[in-house]
Amino acid sequence: MEKKCAIEMKGITKRFGQVTANDSIDLRINRGEIMALLGENGSGKTTLMNMLSGIYQPDEGEIYEDGSRIYIRSPREAYEYGIGMIHQHYKLIEVFTATQNIILGLNDGKMDIAAAEARVKEICSRYGFDIDPGKKVYDMSVSQKQTVEIVKVLYRGADILILDEPTAVLTPQETQKLFRVLRNMKEDGKAIVIITHKLHEVMDVSDTVTVLRKGKYIGTVNTADTDPQALTDMMVGHAVSLNIERPRYPDPQRKLIVEGLTVVDEEGIRRLDSVSFTANTGEILGVAGISGSGQKELLEAITGLYPVKEGSIRFIGSDGSETELVGKTPKKIRETGIGMAFVPEDRLGMGLVGSMGMTGNMLLRSWKNGKGALLRKKDPEALANRIWKDLDVVTPGVDYPVRRLSGGNVQKVLVGREISSEPAVLMTAYAVRGLDINTSYTIYSLLTEQKMKGVAVIYVGEDLDVLIELADRILVLCGGRVAGIVDGRTATKEEIGLLMTHFDSKESGE
Amino acid sequence: MTTLIALVVAAVTFGTVLMYGTLGEILTEKSGNLNLGVEGIMYMGGAFGLAGAFYYEKAAGAAVNGPLAVTIAILSAFAAGMAASAIYSFITVTLRANQNVTGLALSIFGTGIGQFVGEFMRVSEGGYVALSNGLKTFFASPVFPPFLVNIPVAGRIFFSHTVFFYLAVLLAVLMYLFLQKTRCGMYLTAVGESPATSDAAGISITAYKYLATTIGGGISAIGGMVYIMTTAGCVWNHEGLSGVGWLAVALVIFCMWRPLNAIWGSILFGAMMIMYLRVSIPFIPTEIYKILPYIVTVIVLVLTSMKNSRDKQPPASLGNNYFREER
Numbered sequence: 001m002e003k004k005c006a007i008e009m010k011g012i013t014k015r016f017g018q019v020t021a022n023d024s025i026d027l028r029i030n031r032g033e034i035m036a037l038l039g040e041n042g043s044g045k046t047t048l049m050n051m052l053s054g055i056y057q058p059d060e061g062e063i064y065e066d067g068s069r070i071y072i073r074s075p076r077e078a079y080e081y082g083i084g085m086i087h088q089h090y091k092l093i094e095v096f097t098a099t100q101n102i103i104l105g106l107n108d109g110k111m112d113i114a115a116a117e118a119r120v121k122e123i124c125s126r127y128g129f130d131i132d133p134g135k136k137v138y139d140m141s142v143s144q145k146q147t148v149e150i151v152k153v154l155y156r157g158a159d160i161l162i163l164d165e166p167t168a169v170l171t172p173q174e175t176q177k178l179f180r181v182l183r184n185m186k187e188d189g190k191a192i193v194i195i196t197h198k199l200h201e202v203m204d205v206s207d208t209v210t211v212l213r214k215g216k217y218i219g220t221v222n223t224a225d226t227d228p229q230a231l232t233d234m235m236v237g238h239a240v241s242l243n244i245e246r247p248r249y250p251d252p253q254r255k256l257i258v259e260g261l262t263v264v265d266e267e268g269i270r271r272l273d274s275v276s277f278t279a280n281t282g283e284i285l286g287v288a289g290i291s292g293s294g295q296k297e298l299l300e301a302i303t304g305l306y307p308v309k310e311g312s313i314r315f316i317g318s319d320g321s322e323t324e325l326v327g328k329t330p331k332k333i334r335e336t337g338i339g340m341a342f343v344p345e346d347r348l349g350m351g352l353v354g355s356m357g358m359t360g361n362m363l364l365r366s367w368k369n370g371k372g373a374l375l376r377k378k379d380p381e382a383l384a385n386r387i388w389k390d391l392d393v394v395t396p397g398v399d400y401p402v403r404r405l406s407g408g409n410v411q412k413v414l415v416g417r418e419i420s421s422e423p424a425v426l427m428t429a430y431a432v433r434g435l436d437i438n439t440s441y442t443i444y445s446l447l448t449e450q451k452m453k454g455v456a457v458i459y460v461g462e463d464l465d466v467l468i469e470l471a472d473r474i475l476v477l478c479g480g481r482v483a484g485i486v487d488g489r490t491a492t493k494e495e496i497g498l499l500m501t502h503f504d505s506k507e508s509g510e
Numbered sequence: 511m512t513t514l515i516a517l518v519v520a521a522v523t524f525g526t527v528l529m530y531g532t533l534g535e536i537l538t539e540k541s542g543n544l545n546l547g548v549e550g551i552m553y554m555g556g557a558f559g560l561a562g563a564f565y566y567e568k569a570a571g572a573a574v575n576g577p578l579a580v581t582i583a584i585l586s587a588f589a590a591g592m593a594a595s596a597i598y599s600f601i602t603v604t605l606r607a608n609q610n611v612t613g614l615a616l617s618i619f620g621t622g623i624g625q626f627v628g629e630f631m632r633v634s635e636g637g638y639v640a641l642s643n644g645l646k647t648f649f650a651s652p653v654f655p656p657f658l659v660n661i662p663v664a665g666r667i668f669f670s671h672t673v674f675f676y677l678a679v680l681l682a683v684l685m686y687l688f689l690q691k692t693r694c695g696m697y698l699t700a701v702g703e704s705p706a707t708s709d710a711a712g713i714s715i716t717a718y719k720y721l722a723t724t725i726g727g728g729i730s731a732i733g734g735m736v737y738i739m740t741t742a743g744c745v746w747n748h749e750g751l752s753g754v755g756w757l758a759v760a761l762v763i764f765c766m767w768r769p770l771n772a773i774w775g776s777i778l779f780g781a782m783m784i785m786y787l788r789v790s791i792p793f794i795p796t797e798i799y800k801i802l803p804y805i806v807t808v809i810v811l812v813l814t815s816m817k818n819s820r821d822k823q824p825p826a827s828l829g830n831n832y833f834r835e836e837r
């Protein structure tokens with residue numbers, strides 16, 4: 001059966017100064033179908049979709065909707081053509097409620113919040129969403145914010161939906177929920193484009209896959225006829241191996257001893273409850289758990305950013321001396337040699353200055369090491385160049401403002417900088433969020449490289465498949481408590497999954 | 511007691527000037543435009559407001575009509591303020607130049623124009639520009655009938671003010687309703703919070719920024735006119751007007767961008783500014799009094815940022831220009 005074509009893009013080219021983000025791309029989007037758009041970081045996926053949502057204007061090329069030529073000059077016009085986009089960085093007004101955000105920009109007579117709320121509720125029940133229409137956005141979790149974004153688009157009657165990396169910040173459970181909704185919408189005859197770097201999601205939810213590489217259109221395949229390896233090869237342009245090596249470090253030593261760690265949040269809820277473990281040199285300690293089980297608090301408590309109520313965190317120096325970290329300032333702890341590559345949800349908000357280039361951002365971390373009043377740019381520049389090369393950052397140069405880089409490339413700069421600071425304990429949380437599959441594997445091998453240098457690596461991750469391939473031991477958190485510590489070489493996904501809900505099943509309720 | 515009442519009345523008189531300046535700037539800043547040119551705008555409002563009333567009286571002669579003169583003064587000041595902020599909008603919104611620099615330039619430009627118009631009138635009219643005494647009293651006298659004004663204590667405090675004060679309060683209430691209850695008001699807030707979001711939602715950023723800034727500038731300019739026509743006694747007086755615009759900018763922060771706070775905030779600031787005339791404490795130089803409002807503003811800023819309430823923050827994109835394709 002021939003699918004009905006919703007949007008056809010022909011020969012689309014878009015340039016930003018010296019960067020050609022899209023190079024004469026042809027693309028078809030069909031109704032009643034979920035299309036995955038795949039490509040490495042900086043390959044131009046967001047740019048291409050932004051031309052459908054009216055944010056960018058193509059420099060060359062034509063766009064057709066249902067066979068007739070259209071010109072999308074602004075986001076408003078995009079809505080008129082029934083195109084709605086959920087952006088990589090959410091576009092919501094923080095101080096507004098969900099409903100206010102949803103009706104933003106609409107001109108349907110009198111402003112009637114109550115009626116709007118009723119319609120929001122109706123849309124929610126139809127597709128199985130769950131939001132509180134009167135809640136302010138700044139009080140919402142990431143997944144709730146995303147739900148608001150989706151409802152916003154549906155409320156406007158969009159029948160062509162574009163989702164730019166919607167799952168990057170969702171937990172697997174939330175992702176499954178989202179996919180159910182997307183399938184519902186597909187049954188409804190809507191055309192859906194989803195951008196994601198997670199290949200198992202592509203295999204799971206999409207009907208067809210379109211691949212871009214360095215701004216060029218490579219091809220479209222049916223999901224049923226392909227597999228992750230083939231897609232990766234298409235994306236990268238040559239065969240790559242998707243294997244994680246896990247060598248053994250000859251002589252592991254204890255590096256960090258955590259005992260009875262308990263932290264309490266502002267509301268008095270125990271976020272961590274007598275957590276004990278050790279992290280060893282030459283070992284990657286994976287941390288698994290449903291999101292919000294205390295992962296963030298654990299890392300923050302170790303780095304001194306979260307107040308500790310009880311317990312001790314001891315750091316063993318190379319000469320065997322023990323240092324108590326509880327009660328020390330973050331700066332002091334850093335100086336002991338504990339590094340954290342914490343990758344926040346808001347990539348630009350934490351740790352990077354958008355208007356500076358890579359070199360400048362490297363300097364931010366190292367300026368304290370220099371002596372005298374003058375900046376020394378040599379080392380940071382060398383480091384910037386190294387990250388540029390190692391992680392394949394797509395940028396015209398190390399002095400190009402990082403704000404202009406694609407989402408994933410911004411992340412590479414952040415992660416690259418943290419890993420290169422060569423700490424004794426390296427902690428990362430969600431380090432591969434938003435990174436393409438190839439770069440993710442580069443990060444894994446960089447972490448392994450650090451491990452083999454004798455660094456104690458703590459890796460908080462969501463992807464269990466990766467955890468059981470990468471980590472030597474896996475600590476499973478459940479509701480702030482340690483549900484178990486398993487050997488990464490022998491553990492199964494099922495075993496870890498069970499541990500993740502360990503306490504919930506034993507004790508019903510709170 | 512009488513000193514206290516006199517203090518309140520004087521505070522309201524000066525506060526009215528500030529209230530216009532502040533309300534206008536609140537509207538402007540709600541769109542994300544930080545217009546630092548209020549000082550210049552208020553100068554222009556003062557000069558053009560006076561000119562409007564003066565030339566109207568000159569043309570009308572004996573047939574001069576009080577309410578009409580007031581209306582003309584308001585409209586001339588408003589138009590002058592709109593023109594000045596239209597320039598600001600063009601430079602920042604359309605040409606996307608730095609808002610601070612543009613605002614400061616406008617401040618210098620506006621004071622210059624105001625001075626020029628004021629002096630030009632004086633010279634071309636043979637050394638002295640003033641309205642007739644009848645019109646002067648009309649501008650400066652209470653709107654309410656004498657029996658209300660003469661009620662002991664309450665009459666002076668509530669009913670003895672000029673029409674400009676009551677108009678300003680009305681404006682503040684209307685602005686509050688506009689921002690809280692209407693769709694346009696909500697969209698304006700959205701534009702000031704996140705232009706990218708509003709743009710993606712289909713709101714015209716340019717239209718909102720231009721309109722809010724020009725209308726806001728017009729309102730601020732009325733403040734300058736009110737000063738010249740009430741406190742300064744309908745003659746051009748640039749000294750008294752100097753610094754008022756800056757005070758209004760500080761007051762916007764003090765009010766937390768809320769029009770209703772501007773009502774009591776400007777009276778409070780008015781009181782602080784005239785205190786040195788009324789209750790002078792020996793050994794304390796008048797300059798100390800005059801920096802009081804700024805000190806209070808800083809304290810308020812510190813307190814609110816300590817409380818970290820998400821609703822009491824400046825518009826999130828304040829001071830930033832918007833360009834759709836920039837990221």
Ligand SMILES: Nc1ncnc2c1ncn2[C@@H]1O[C@H](COP(=O)(O)OP(=O)(O)OP(=O)(O)O)[C@@H](O)[C@H]1O
Nearest residue numbers: 016021041042043044045046047404405406407408
């Ligand atoms: N507004 C802009 N100004 C300058 N350069 C831009 C702009 N938008 C995109 N680019 C450049 O265009 C290229 C493609 O970026 P785009 O965001 O489309 O990548 P992407 O495929 O979405 O990557 P990611 O997976 O990392 O999100 C990048 O090299 C980026 O630096």
Ligand SMILES: [Mg+2]
Nearest residue numbers: 046088406407
């Ligand atoms: Mg992108």
